Amino acid sequence: MSKLNHKDLGLTDDQALDIYSYMLLARKLDERFWLLNRAGKIPFVISCQGQEAAQVGAAYALDKTTDYLAPYYRDLGCVLVFGQTPTEIMMSAFAKPGDPNSHGRQMPGHFGGKKYRTLTGSSPVTTQYPHAVGAALASKMRGEKSVAYTSTGEGSSNQGDFHEACNFAAVHKLPVIFYIENNGYAISVPLSKQLGNHNTADRAVGYGMPGYQIDGNDVLEVYKTVKEAADRARNGEGPTMIEARTYRLTPHSSDDDDRAYRSREEVEAAKQKDPLITYAQYLRDAGVLTEDKEKELNDRITREVNEGTDTAEKAEFFAPEDALTHVYEEK
Amino acid sequence: MSKLNHKDLGLTDDQALDIYSYMLLARKLDERFWLLNRAGKIPFVISCQGQEAAQVGAAYALDKTTDYLAPYYRDLGCVLVFGQTPTEIMMSAFAKPGDPNSHGRQMPGHFGGKKYRTLTGSSPVTTQYPHAVGAALASKMRGEKSVAYTSTGEGSSNQGDFHEACNFAAVHKLPVIFYIENNGYAISVPLSKQLGNHNTADRAVGYGMPGYQIDGNDVLEVYKTVKEAADRARNGEGPTMIEARTYRLTPHSSDDDDRAYRSREEVEAAKQKDPLITYAQYLRDAGVLTEDKEKELNDRITREVNEGTDTAEKAEFFAPEDALTHVYEEK
Amino acid sequence: MAIKSYIEAVTDALREEMERDESIFILGEDVGVRGGVFRATAGLIEQFGEDRVMDSPLSESAIVGVSIGAAMVGMRPVAEIQFADFIFPAYNQIVSEAARIRYRTKSDWTVPMTIRAPYGGGVHGALYHSQSIEALFMNVPGIKIVMPSTPYDVKGLLKASIRDNDPVLFFEHKRCYRLIKGEVPEEDYTIEIGKADIKREGTDVTVITYGLMVHYALEAAESLEKEGISTHILDLRTIKPLDREAILEAAKKTGKVLIVHEHGKFGGVGGEVSAIISEEALFDLDAPVRRLAGPDVPAMPYSPPQEKFYMLNPQKIADAIRKLAEF
């Protein structure tokens, strides 16, 4: 896949494998969501499948002890890297206590959690962009070294908040990474009806920040580009805009039927570039992913996904009246 | 001033003079506003002074029988070219019947009027950008040849509506001209605190449309650039973004005191580049603005401004209860 | 007459109006080949082409702002906001622009635009796919707000909205889309905007409501009838302008009024209805005007038991009616 080598990027073999394990965990959790949804056990799924490299590679390039995430609803890969556990993710899918994102109040994919330095996200798209800028402004004011990472889809990049956030961050040279996961569709709407210029990274120059369009299936290129952006941000050089080219392998959500707007051939062709397959092959060729390691990894992840699912399925819901709490500070 | 010659642009001497007369009319009306305001006769003034070339040159490049204007509050020069009379303008300053813009309901500078193909504008900035796109969409749908021209300030270009309108127009290759009068300040806020990239025309590439930064004091360069954009639009080549570099010679409005945020030296320096002075000199050198013509022109305009002022001052207000009308269609 | 679902009535109204008037076009997210995420525009792009059934970029402010511009110059756009919850990025265009363009020009420019949006809960939509947002537009002169409860009303009111020469917010309860079916005439008809409708005659207690709650109130009335309580049900159908006469008449009829709406009580539609009654029918009242509404929390949670707890239902409505009857 990549022309890059993980060692040249300063990644040890263990780290290269670690990245793969997060990608695989995200994929396995996501596949389980669909089974649970089809079995009528969870009402809704929104998927990361196909975008794991674009997510895990980016989050892995950040410092989860100092940086902030303001992700969007597909970024399961990002929040796993920042610490969310399979059980917590399943608690969120089942809307049960132990969901660190919203304690069962929001749909799955609406990520957040202070202990994971993840700002809370909502459904109206791209509102997280200005929030990330605000977190970056605070870190600059306090002389901290934290970087704020925020992502959205290419369709969502057409919201006014995208523009207002990017310009504000550029004016004050704030440590922000504006990330766009361009998977070619906004639900059913293709790039031709969504963007006047299909490369959203070309917007960067208008704001006076560097912009990069990268292959979102190449986890090493993603890691490298985001790492460099984070370094620039920490050095006071301001924000960066990055568009990762990727593809959504599933329908938009469990409520969608993508046959209405894209051909099966197109989806099949995309599956040939599935980053999980290509990166696994890279690691095998590099002698990092041995047969034993692969089996061990698959077993561990399957076990974690099973445990998470069982725990969440068995867990009690919050009491109904609990819905009345936390509207305002409770003194 | 200009390296350009009006004849090369296809402008006759009369047209070149006509352009000057609109610029002069705008200036004289504006100067009168301030006198009336200081005399306590009108509560509010918002000025075009210093931006007449950027406005008149642009509007003159359009076809007032087919095109649409969606201007902003400084664009007195534009609406004069599209047909508003000194008396109508004064009616608006005095908030009296005969004001075609709002019939005395809005502050002066909130332009509009169907007979002048000028979409109605409000105070919240840049809301007119999507409106112009809508007018252009309608003209494309109906196979008409009209172009929609919309303008705003560089500060206002940071509103979300700017972004949403530009992308929408680019996706559908609509006949729109997105114009930005960059006068260096948003009230007191200078470019350094307003824009990450001080050239807003650099945003064009991000949308996939051509962008030009031009000298807003050079009325011929303005005319040429807007004319070419209008031609492209009519040929189905889509929108263009143009930033005109200009300067506001007065305070932001009659409520502002600009000494708080810019030096007198800076203002004086800008006055040396006053487009009225430089373009008049150009016309004199070209033998177009003879002494007689100049006197005749000044007399005519002074007379029109005086008549407009007297008529408006003498006119009755609308009845108070008239404020209750036209909330919904009255059947 | 054919039996149609609530959403079929939407599609029929759109199709018939677009066949009637070339200046009508649809603009929204996924309204094209996808036929809308709820399928309200299914089949329309095939019939009218992509110029009249336009997939917009993901920009609500542009959807509304562009529609306003097109409407000013003579088109009749029908904008779709995918979920009512996502109308807020366009709030400035609706409140500052669409609602005021007629007023600020003395009708020189006007905005004959309809904005359709699915609203309401009970669909596992959580905080941002369940809201009722009409209360946030009540105090905005210049717009109209239509919220039908039956397929018949949907078709007649959507046609009237599209033909109206002022901006109309047309809110469709997404839970009703497939749940509610009813008779809809094949032929063309409109229902006047601003007219409420008595959905059930009664003598003991008056329920004033709209949308999905009309159906829950009807169920409640059924069960209460067995207890000997007779319920009068007024369906507002239009929230703005409100049908004052119908409200006062219905209030006077029983002297006991229960106002029901799905969204939170504080600052909700019920406040205005109640105030109208106590301003003009105070001495016809035999009991305080009651409001039964959602809890005052941001919106309904995803957690199923909590969503159930948030939503009103026939049982809760019946209990409130009974209390008033016994007052």
Added chain:
Amino acid sequence: MAIKSYIEAVTDALREEMERDESIFILGEDVGVRGGVFRATAGLIEQFGEDRVMDSPLSESAIVGVSIGAAMVGMRPVAEIQFADFIFPAYNQIVSEAARIRYRTKSDWTVPMTIRAPYGGGVHGALYHSQSIEALFMNVPGIKIVMPSTPYDVKGLLKASIRDNDPVLFFEHKRCYRLIKGEVPEEDYTIEIGKADIKREGTDVTVITYGLMVHYALEAAESLEKEGISTHILDLRTIKPLDREAILEAAKKTGKVLIVHEHGKFGGVGGEVSAIISEEALFDLDAPVRRLAGPDVPAMPYSPPQEKFYMLNPQKIADAIRKLAEF
């Protein structure tokens, strides 16, 4: 105690709070060297520097959205919206984000942010520099709305708002800025958000109002006293949460209630106040609850006679009180 103007009280509160707490900063248009277009932040950039008194780009959604982000990670932003009329581009950030972040995370994330905005008419501001917008946020759980009428209340309530751990909309009546003066203690004090205040004791008619209208009502009461009509005046001070107990007590005191507000009547704040009274004090009423409000038109016109016609004044209020007294 020193006599201060309404706007001086704003500036004092800001300065004292910023001296007390390093995490407070101001973000808005022209708040820096210009000191705000009304001069509310005059002198602050000189004292605190441009990192804590930041001129923002002309982007209301960013002003609020960036403030939310900073507030989530521990800062206490005080955002200024230059005119209340221009808050709508930020409506989505306020309603969908600020108001819900605590709820959707069960207080894991919170938004201790204050948004200041000058509102109100009578200043030749025309349609877009005269509006009262509180009614458009009434039905939004999660935010608070504070609208003081006197310099004393301004200082105490602004300090309380800045120290509050939830988002507060702090609306300042721009006509009051220099018109209204009063005693303000030098020392630090706060006024609890959510508590109304009796501005005048009376026995015949109760007026419930807030903002500039409090002063007009007081003038009206003065003149009516000569006619032997005694007026009780309750200043709500906080619109959300409303002080139910104070409202009911004031209503019961005279049995005749006049609710007064500057913005349009339909769907306005008065509806909720009236509904609360008729729900809980119906049988204490000797007359219908009346609402005196602006006309239901988009906003007040620029034309001076029409602006005068739109605005309430002591005369109009006195007439309404007299009518109720005679009821």
